Amino acid sequence: MYIGYGLVLLGSIFLFLGSLGIYRMPDVYNRLQAGTKATTLGAMSLILGVGFIEPEWLIKTLFIVIFIAIANPLSSHALARAAYRANLTPFMKKKMDAYKSEFHQEKKED
Amino acid sequence: MQSPSFSIGKFLYNWLLMFVVWFGFTSSLAPEELLTGVLVSFIVSLMTIGIFRCCSLDIFLPQKLFYIFKYIFVFIVALFKSNLDVARRVLSPSLPINPGIVEFDTKLTNEFAKMVLANSITLTPGTLSIDLVDNRFYIHWIDVQSEDPEEAHRLIAKNFEDILLKIFK
Amino acid sequence: MEIVIYIAFSLIMLGLILGVVRFVKGPTAADRAVALDTMSIIATAAFALMALVFERFIYIDVALIYAVLGFIGMIVIARYLEGAL
Numbered sequence: 001m002y003i004g005y006g007l008v009l010l011g012s013i014f015l016f017l018g019s020l021g022i023y024r025m026p027d028v029y030n031r032l033q034a035g036t037k038a039t040t041l042g043a044m045s046l047i048l049g050v051g052f053i054e055p056e057w058l059i060k061t062l063f064i065v066i067f068i069a070i071a072n073p074l075s076s077h078a079l080a081r082a083a084y085r086a087n088l089t090p091f092m093k094k095k096m097d098a099y100k101s102e103f104h105q106e107k108k109e110d
Numbered sequence: 111m112q113s114p115s116f117s118i119g120k121f122l123y124n125w126l127l128m129f130v131v132w133f134g135f136t137s138s139l140a141p142e143e144l145l146t147g148v149l150v151s152f153i154v155s156l157m158t159i160g161i162f163r164c165c166s167l168d169i170f171l172p173q174k175l176f177y178i179f180k181y182i183f184v185f186i187v188a189l190f191k192s193n194l195d196v197a198r199r200v201l202s203p204s205l206p207i208n209p210g211i212v213e214f215d216t217k218l219t220n221e222f223a224k225m226v227l228a229n230s231i232t233l234t235p236g237t238l239s240i241d242l243v244d245n246r247f248y249i250h251w252i253d254v255q256s257e258d259p260e261e262a263h264r265l266i267a268k269n270f271e272d273i274l275l276k277i278f279k
Numbered sequence: 280m281e282i283v284i285y286i287a288f289s290l291i292m293l294g295l296i297l298g299v300v301r302f303v304k305g306p307t308a309a310d311r312a313v314a315l316d317t318m319s320i321i322a323t324a325a326f327a328l329m330a331l332v333f334e335r336f337i338y339i340d341v342a343l344i345y346a347v348l349g350f351i352g353m354i355v356i357a358r359y360l361e362g363a364l
Contacts, residue, residue, distance in 0.1 A: 023300060031301075
């Protein structure tokens with residue numbers, strides 16, 4: 001019971017931090033970094049907390065948690081790839097882009 | 111595409127997985143629900159056997175189960191670490207980031223294992239997988255510590271990959 | 280324990296507001312897609328919390344379906360941005 005409320009509080013704090021990251025970071029990739037990690041753990045622990053407070057909902061909340069753990073990184077990966085292919089150059093202090101050569105090679109083949 | 115190799119172990123695993131999903135969606139123990147679930151999951155697993163061919167029944171061997179639980183434990187610890195890392199970066203006023211994209215090769219051969227590794231990399235501290243071409247991962251790293259592929263591989267993926275190699279031979 | 284629910288809802292609300300600000304400001308389409316992705320996950324969590332507040336089990340189903348639809352929608356948007364659709 002109290003564990004559940006603790007998880008709900010922890011989850012909402014991480015959800016807020018995730019959107020703060022979305023707001024503050026300088027480019028798409030860094031926004032995805034902050035957004036994905038913080039919101040994944042935030043949503044997982046909040047929904048699991050709801051499951052702990054109401055134990056007969058536990059099975060279905062566990063299913064939502066597993067689904068989020070699998071699906072959220074996948075969608076952020078797809079978005080990162082799409083952003084790179086839409087020619088958004090990443091923000092960098094020092095040039096360090098190993099993907100660039102591969103990307104241009106692939107483009108020539110098309 | 112490799113040809114869909116139909117084996118009875120894979121089919122039984124698929125059926126069991128589909129039935130567990132059915133049970134989670136209905137979450138009731140009434141006998142008619144369970145019977146309908148057995149039939150529906152049989153039909154669905156027959157239809158999707160060509161797509162879901164990640165693992166077979168030998169996933170339930172005790173040593174593999176041990177490594178699966180170990181993987182889940184390592185993963186949850188990494189998830190908490192990465193969230194504290196994100197919180198530290200987001201809340202500090204100067205935004206301490208030094209982003210870049212690094213590459214490394216993986217030793218995994220199983221497609222499903224590669225997907226699990228890519229997901230784990232996305233959720234571990236400071237890294238985000240961008241693309242996977244054959245065996246080569248391209249990783250966006252929020253605080254680049256090394257450009258060398260070997261060193262990056264050791265820092266990012268080593269402990270996940272060791273466990274995955276034991277699960278998916 | 281009511282107070283925890285109030286704090287959780289206010290933090291979620293603040294998070295949604297920051298997401299909307301990024302959605303309106305975001306210089307490129309990809310930024311907006313990222314903001315939308317984050318907002319859909321926050322909304323999933325908010326549905327689960329609403330199920331707790333209103334004591335209705337059916338809202339958990341709403342959260343599950345919203346998670347699935349948000350995932351599929353985000354994949355479609357990513358394919359479109361990539362130029363493969």
